[in-house]
Amino acid sequence: MKKKFFYFAAIxxxxxxxxxxxVIDFEPGKNIGLNFTEYAIxxxxxxxxxxxxxxxxxxxxxxxxxxxxxxKESGIVGYFWAxxxxxxxxxxxxxALPVAQALHKxxxxxxxxxxxxxxxxxxxxPMTIFEATCVGIKFTIVRYAASIPLLIIFAAIYGRxxxxxxxxRLDNTAQEN
Amino acid sequence: xxxxxxxxIALLISFIFNPKKxxxxxxxxxxxxxxxIIPLTIVLVLVSFALHFMTPEMIEKYLSKGNQVIGVxxxxxxxxxxxxxxxxxxxxxxxxxxxNVSYMIISAFTxxxxxxxxxxxxxxxxxLGTKVSIIRNTAGFIMALIVALITGLVFGEIL
Numbered sequence: 001m002k003k004k005f006f007y008f009a010a011i012x013x014x015x016x017x018x019x020x021x022x023v024i025d026f027e028p029g030k031n032i033g034l035n036f037t038e039y040a041i042x043x044x045x046x047x048x049x050x051x052x053x054x055x056x057x058x059x060x061x062x063x064x065x066x067x068x069x070x071x072k073e074s075g076i077v078g079y080f081w082a083x084x085x086x087x088x089x090x091x092x093x094x095x096a097l098p099v100a101q102a103l104h105k106x107x108x109x110x111x112x113x114x115x116x117x118x119x120x121x122x123x124x125x126p127m128t129i130f131e132a133t134c135v136g137i138k139f140t141i142v143r144y145a146a147s148i149p150l151l152i153i154f155a156a157i158y159g160r161x162x163x164x165x166x167x168x169r170l171d172n173t174a175q176e177n
Numbered sequence: 178x179x180x181x182x183x184x185x186i187a188l189l190i191s192f193i194f195n196p197k198k199x200x201x202x203x204x205x206x207x208x209x210x211x212x213x214i215i216p217l218t219i220v221l222v223l224v225s226f227a228l229h230f231m232t233p234e235m236i237e238k239y240l241s242k243g244n245q246v247i248g249v250x251x252x253x254x255x256x257x258x259x260x261x262x263x264x265x266x267x268x269x270x271x272x273x274x275x276x277n278v279s280y281m282i283i284s285a286f287t288x289x290x291x292x293x294x295x296x297x298x299x300x301x302x303x304x305l306g307t308k309v310s311i312i313r314n315t316a317g318f319i320m321a322l323i324v325a326l327i328t329g330l331v332f333g334e335i336l
Binding site for chain 1: 207228229274
């Protein structure tokens with residue numbers, strides 16, 4: 001609750017700051033305000049769809065299917081799906097987070113979740129093509145070749161520890177049902 | 178645009194098969210979104226400042242000079258605390274390359290940019306919890322350093 005109050009206070013101060021900036025024509029303040037709206041608009045184009053799709057996923061996909069393919073006993077198959085799923089995820093990390101949460105609720109293991117989040121950050125296919133054209137294909141290949149094994153190693157270590165402790169603090173939206 | 182069409186079709190099919198389940202799904206979506214609004218606003222506030230103060234020009238200026246070790250450390254810190262969409266980040270990386278910034282430094286910057294999100298922490302915390310978020314970001318940072326090191330080795334920039 002304390003955190004919520006702090007957040008509200010921060011947002012309020014921010015709004016006051018931006019309003020005053022526009023009134024007294026303070027350039028940096030105006031610029032910051034415009035950045036806010038610009039970024040917010042770019043999110044509005046993706047986020048509602050992503051949440052609706054995650055909601056549909058939650059009601060339609062059977063727990064057993066996720067558990068079998070992405071659960072604790074999924075082995076190498078789990079990593080494979082996690083990387084593939086991460087690669088085709090579009091948009092910023094804000095989209096990957098509810099997906100990760102939904103997968104975990106359906107029984108995906110923490111190591112799969114870590115792999116998925118990492119892959120959605122580093123191995124997104126559309127982004128990769130863009131990167132290769134800007135920086136060079138060799139750079140992209142090296143980055144992939146180094147990132148994917150490391151991602152799996154890190155996810156295996158951290159994920160296994162959390163899985164063994166049956167860690168499930170992934171849902172503070174638990175009250176929703 | 179495609180995303181809207183896909184979502185629309187998915188909703189329609191879902192609704193034809195089971196209207197009740199579909200409404201349930203929408204309610205879940207709304208609940209998730211509702212819980213995220215305040216942390217997301219905080220993230221937007223932080224990002225709006227970051228976009229103002231950490232412009233591509235400034236990052237270019239900082240990474241275009243100095244030695245390799247300092248460059249990698251600086252790049253990974255900048256990448257962690259900055260937030261920029263891919264269509265700005267990759268052309269920027271291209272410019273860095275043209276300015277003779279090493280691949281190792283570019284790798285440290287892009288990987289932390291993608292893997293570590295200090296500014297997006299409030300939203301991540303909302304979905305994953307504090308502990309998992311901290312673990313994920315720390316692991317991402319270490320991973321980015323190793324990836325940078327490997328990049329440097331492959332391109333013969335170190336040793």
